[in-house]
Amino acid sequence: MDGEMNVRRKVDLERMLLDGSAEPTYLSLSLLEDITNCFSDDQRIGSGGFAVVYKGMVGKGMVAVKKLSKTFGVHENKFHKEVECLVKAKHKNIVRFLGYCSDTQGIPANHEGKFVMAEVQNWLLCFEFASNGSLDKYINDAFQGLECIKRYQIITGICEGLLHLHEKRILHLDLKPANILLDDHMVPKITDFGLSRCLDKEQTRTSTMNPCVSLGYSASESFAGKFTFASDIYSLGVIIVEILTGEKGYPEEEGVVKTWMNRLEGSNQWETQLEQVRVCIKIGMECIDSNPKKRPVAHHINNRFHNMTSIVETGTSGSSVEQHAGFLKEQYCQEIMTKLSSEYLGKDIKEHAETEELAEYVGTPKEDQWQQGREQVPRDQWGAQDKKQNFIPPQGASISSSSSGLLYKLNNLDIFNTKARRNYVRYGGLALQNVRSVKLFKKGVLMPFLKEQNLIGKGGFGEVYRGLVGGVQVVVRKVNSGRVLCTEQFANEVIIQSEVIHTNIVRLIGCCLEVDAPMLVYEFVSRGSLDDILHSNKVPLNLDLRLSIAAQSSQGLAYMHSHANCKILHGDFRPANILLDDKFVPKITDFGMSRMAVADYGRTGIIVDTVYTAYTDPVYIQKGLLTEKSDVYSFGVVMLELLTRKKATHADNNSLVRNFLDNHKQRRKSTELFDKEISVAGDLELLDYLTEIAVECLNLDVDERPTMTEVAMRLFTLYRPRRQVGS
Structure with a gap:
């Protein structure tokens, strides 16, 4: 009898898979045991701190069954809240919730020599099956893995899913790549609502005395048990940065754009994809602002992505996609040049040309027209002018007429990374570059070492990592920015340290100044402290x-x-x-x-x-x-x-x-x-x-x-x- 009932229920579940509008329903324990082969290890596809996930076979389709593994430590009300969030959340970028099971069974047991009936609580959730697994398996740096357009689509999909949650007044509170699934077409679907909270209409925040947070993806206020919509936005920002760079953290926007420029060079519509990278990394950096009030809201984030998408699909003011791509490319070059000009506060750009390539550009008719346009603004206002808006060169002064023009030259000159140059000057690079006892490292040499597996120390001074430069082991110390003094003092201290050469003092080899927080490189000492x-x-x-x-x-x-x-x-x-x-x-x-x-x-x-x-x-x-x-x-x-x-x-x-x-x-x-x-x-x-x-x-x-x-x-x-x- 039970077998026949399970067959009918399995057919009903199979219909639900085909009917996207079907509402979640109660599913019997016997049915879930049947489709997972009694929760056999062969069907097991994932596990966490409080649940194990199994693959279930339903006709020709598949589902995922989440079985809470520590129900004795979880209050029944918590399970009900998770179900409440799942029932409310219906969106293409949220894993589809098919049903649930809350079943109590009496199991014979021997307790202190006496026969007792022990109650065993079974709490289970059933979802659509995402064939490509979780996002964390696909995160790579810019030079390998997913193509740029696919990363952009995943990012926008996650943002749309999070917007839907926030519109339903749901805080996810555990957003991370492991909790984002990918279907057959690599469409992202947010999952795992075990920590989620449904807020009342007028409620904007919630709190708990025992916060459960995911290190690296949780905002600082979360560790104090205080959660708002901005908490999810912070997690979103970390994910965006990680999708684009392969690492969590605070990268330099210009550096990320330049990296993708190198990979995309020669590809179709690379200008448009480069603009998508720029928009994504900018949004990601805004999301991980330490001040929750300065983080954007989900609605504004999605508006920015929709505007970007509509421009690419339909063009602007009747122009073609290719024409608008050229406009984006030119606009980006204008931003770089205005930043460069603002930095020099109106001084002749030729005076600061550091290579023959830039000198070749200076003095061409296009540059002359661009420079004449700037001279229409009083020199003492150039800095303020650049901060308010991009300078638009006179008509005909196209700064980026071809990929072999200024954009190519700026790329070769590393001009896109003007922030690195400002940091270099800020921390006394000009004073240190002629000091023989100090080796100045490029950030590209040291940045690969700043990974968790290389971390060997952490404290008020900053973080210490182990690295290998030229076959020699070194220690890289990333100084906390709060400990860095003004230019002259920092440079002088580096010089003095480099001259302290003694058998019983760790030797300073050099430093990297192109980053927000300078890095110091020391000899490696093998036995530790x-x-x-x-x-x-x-x-x-x-x-x-x-x-x-x-x-x-x-x-x-x-x-x-x-x-x-x-x-x-x-x-x-x-x-x-x-x-x-x-x-x-x-x-x-x-x-x-x-x-x-x-x-x-x-x-x-x-x-x-x-x-x-x-x-x-x-x-x-x-x-x-x-x-x-x-x-x-x-x-x-x-x-x-x-x-x-x-x-x-x-x-x-x-x-x-x-x-x-x-x-x-x-x-x-x-x-x-x-x-x-x-x-x-x-x-x-x-x-x-x-x-x-x-x-x-x-x-x-x-x-x-x-x-x-x-x-x-x-x-x-x-x-x-x-x-x-x-x-």
Whole structure:
């Protein structure tokens, strides 16, 4: 009987697949078990944190059945809300919802020796089957994968689907490539409404105490549990950027356009497709604005895409598609030239020609006409004029008459990336380009390293990545833009760092200035930080090795304080900022930016992103005065960590510094505090002497602290005899 019923229900479901207007309906558990072969692993096509998705066979067609796998942790009301959103959302760019199942069954079970009937809740959802899977499988950079026109169609389709959701007052709240399916014709369909919310008519926002967010696709306000329509727009922006570039993030608009220009060169209607790229990346960047109020709304985004599409399909004012494509191409060249002219504030463009190719263009009849047109505007108004509107050259002064004209030359000259040039000048590129000790890297060399799989560190200073340049491993540090000073200061600090050449200091190789946040390139140090070796990896360290690390680190700090051309105060000396190479030679890192000090001064000007830690000098915290003796205090704390292998903390009841200072004050031995690996009888006298040096460094009377030069001399006096014996 059940078999016959399932056959009839399967026929009904097959009809639903053919009838796009059919409403979602209740589906029995037995039917869903039948079409998925009892949810067999062979039919399994995907899974997530709370559900498994199976392929179901319905006649000659297929469906996708989503089975919630952790119903015990999900309130029934949440399931009902997901169904509510799905019933309301009917659109070609939203996965079609066919039906649902909410079934409770009694299962015999043994509970503490007693027979019980346990209730098992089955919640399932049935959808149309998208044969091409999810979008995340198709995201590549501009030089491979999907064609430009297909990416544009996917982007516009996603935008239309999101607009429909917002018009129905539905917040998706988990928009990402994995939740966008592609059908036979690569039409995008938004799916997975497990986190979605339906808002009331007057409601514009919602909140939760336990937000579930997808890293990389969620706006900052989402992490606080606050959601609005702008939250979905942010996710949309990340997706648009990722579709065009293959990566999440904040690319330079001109760079994306130029990349696609290189791929599209020679293709049919490349001008129109290039304009589509420009519109898409501009919208994407607007969507990921950190301020939710500045993000565009879905309606305006779709209007911009519709205007673009109508222009391409019908032309403008009766003109053909080819004519309008030429207009777009010319308009784009005008934008570049007006940006270039605005940057030079009216100075003769020939004066700034950097290559013969641009010089060949300068002085041609077309350029002369264009220049004469600009001279009709007073020179002191050129900058303001360009900000308000594009300058339209006199009739006949077509800037882009052919693909071998100005557009080709500008492309070769990298003029399209004027933002990179402005950054280069802004961060002192003109001053650094003649400094032999600083290598200036092109952003194209370093940008490929800025991927999650290459990330090796992150903090207030920025992000650190590993890379390979010319067969040599390097470290690329992307500096937080908030830490970058004005042009002269930044350039000077880079020069000074590059001249700091010492065995126990990480060497600065060069930098990249063509990006919004400059990148610094350092030598690669293989073993990682002293902090990891002491507390995470627990690499065996005998006393001689620890003494060597302390002595050589002190020598590096002493060099920074006394022997460099310009006194350098570290300001954040701690185990995490001491790297070790294959032979356990320590190399000090993370110094310099905004901590340079002229020798005549006892403090730096401003220290950005300062975080007070257990290594920070209390006198500096109290008075705000950073001196070389502040580094001496920090070194004393590091010495104690080396001796004890215990992490310094602020906790009063477990303070490494406090325990040692109390012992010293009461004239007690600190034997019980030493690491058992090194506290052998023959070395206790040496350990006590090392403790004495550390305690002197920790003196709250700054004048009573030794200098790093004195500390280095004392440590090497202890280390040399042991090194000679070991050798």
